[in-house]
Amino acid sequence: MQLGAIDRRDDRPPYRQIADQLRAAIDAGDLRPGDRLPSEAELTRHYSVARMTARQAIQELRGEGRVVAEHGRGVFVRTPAPVRRLASDRFARKHREAGQAAFLAEADKAGAVPGVDQIEITYVAASPEVRERLRLGEEEVLARSRRYLLDGRPIEVAVSYLPRSIADGTPIAEANPGPGGIYARLEDAGHVLDHFTEEVTARMPTNDERRRLELPDGVPVLVVVRTAFDTEGTPVEVCDTVKAAPAYVLEYDFPAR
Amino acid sequence: MQLGAIDRRDDRPPYRQIADQLRAAIDAGDLRPGDRLPSEAELTRHYSVARMTARQAIQELRGEGRVVAEHGRGVFVRTPAPVRRLASDRFARKHREAGQAAFLAEADKAGAVPGVDQIEITYVAASPEVRERLRLGEEEVLARSRRYLLDGRPIEVAVSYLPRSIADGTPIAEANPGPGGIYARLEDAGHVLDHFTEEVTARMPTNDERRRLELPDGVPVLVVVRTAFDTEGTPVEVCDTVKAAPAYVLEYDFPAR
């Protein structure tokens, strides 16, 4: 771990020069994921700057999501999350027929331990966005909220909205909807699924999302809103998911027509 | 613009309380897009804190991408960028047959003035990712790099990679490939397009990307890597695009199978 010096004639301010040198050390592999960065005290000594200046350099890297500070321990190069590739056929009927919901099937394949918690099932008035997608009027919707874990670490929070008229009195309103998940139950109830649309955006997380997903600073989220349509062309479910962005690659395939 | 006070018994530190109050004012509409926030001096007077503390509160909101500081002028609530909805049929042949590349056709529809600049066309050795996607060996690729503007503001940077064997000696290697864009030229050359795959991720921008897209702090980017396949099943182009995340919604449609 060899750091350079600060050039006062450089047009970049000192804190940025320090940040650039640390970033370069990470990119060059001198600092590997999990390694501790020089402490604030070490940086102030090495560069002969005030502690606030060293802190600002580290703040820069935190904002980029490259390092994580742990109170009382140090600042560490962030370990890249294992990437989940989500193919657009992950909701294919063949997976449901194997008796597993999409998430479990996939975790199995990756050899990781899946988990679901923070399950909450309530009836609520639909937001304008949900109402538009489900083509509803004033009807209440069933909201199924849950958090997905992989090897004990939260990776996604999701809320499904279904029209009350469809969900009422079916296992969909239970915490555990049974083998194949709620899509299997929808088909049991006569709503054979035909296709999905997904709308993908990215943004910085809210404080609440940062807490639930245990995200460090500087990590954006992917927001995927999926609408499921049955063979009648009726939208039967809207699923609003928020994922830690670095842990995902979404794959889609579409014709040139 | 009415701000509260700091509660020293609150478990949130003062800078966070100030940030929360400012954020609430934005969410409540007391501060609208384009409005100036109270200056550092005003905040220090109002809350009786040191200037560093007021700065830290503002830093918090900048990291969330909610406000933008302008040197010498003030700190302003960020104006949400107009959202482009990108449907997965935007590369459909019918649009090309109208004689316009996908981007121009869409800008027209939205009534905005499109622009393309920073065009660079070079032959380079393919990166491992590109080589894998194009199923190439050591062959060089043509790299078409450009930046897209809408009403003069940069919204996307893109690099297309094509195998030299396909691009050489065609208008694809020219700065202006002619009506319908390079996809039309690929079909002229006998590579009739069959389908695309897109891989979508999100992350914080690099410094270079932040500069080229003129992004303020705290704004993530969407990365879309599209591969085009011809009717032989051969990948003929890889297009790597980086977009300012808040300005985009990507839409995909896929069957339940």
Add this chain to the structure above:
DNA sequence: ACCCTACAGTCCCCTGGACGACTGGAGGAG
């Protein structure tokens, strides 16, 4: 009428200092 110069207001960057909270390990008490 035009241009140029001050200047006040604003954010940017840095210094040096202080206290608090958390972590992990060393060393002593039992």
Add this chain to the structure above:
DNA sequence: CTCCTCCAGTCGTCCAGGGGACTGTAGGGT
């Protein structure tokens, strides 16, 4: 040997101050 206490190292937060750079405007000179 076990448990507890203490302490050094680390990051989190805050204070008070100073110089710098940028912006827009008011006012004066031409």
